[in-house]
Amino acid sequence: MPTLTKLYTMEEASEHNTAEDCWVVIDGKVYDVSSYLDEHPGGDDVLIRATGKDATDEFEDAGHSKDAREQMEQFCIGELDVAPPPIPELEIVSKKKDLPQKVLNFTKQYWFVPVAVVGISVVLGILFQRKK
Incomplete structure (x- = not known):
């Protein structure tokens, strides 16, 4: 039976931006790194600054190892919902x-x-x- 993936919006992910509750978005996936902040080699402030936006570029620029990429999978809680918001229906008036x-x-x-x-x-x- 396939595992259902939870979808989050960027707005939802950006609401989790404190040291007690920190989510980051990298490569379309959402990670809850709250429990990892103290262990992060770059410091917790790097992760906290990465909330509220797509941090893929920052993650790639830091040159993370294969081990770091494998380790981060344990913090994955879902994927970023990239579907565009629905367009409101317009009323046509003659x-x-x-x-x-x-x-x-x-x-x-x-x-x-x-x-x-x-x-x-x-x-x-x-x-x-x-x-x-």
Whole structure:
């Protein structure tokens, strides 16, 4: 029967960032190194600084031996969940349906504009007729 692998997000792994509770992520795997901090040859601060991010580059740059790589497997608690977050579904709204309502709202709000144009036209028409 295959062993089920627990998946963790980077956010979950980064919450474990103290000397009492320290997780690191290396090569897509999550390691709980809390019990190893005092034994780590580079010091506990190196491991604590590696939390909250993918520490693969730092691990590789340190030049760890084959024995160190084998030893770290005992601290593996799962894998990093690299699936992208779900994209929220967008609601599609037709602008054509909203247009009559927008025009109605516009005319209610600015009713005085057409009334003023008609009023000015009537006054100018009367004045023009009197001058003839």
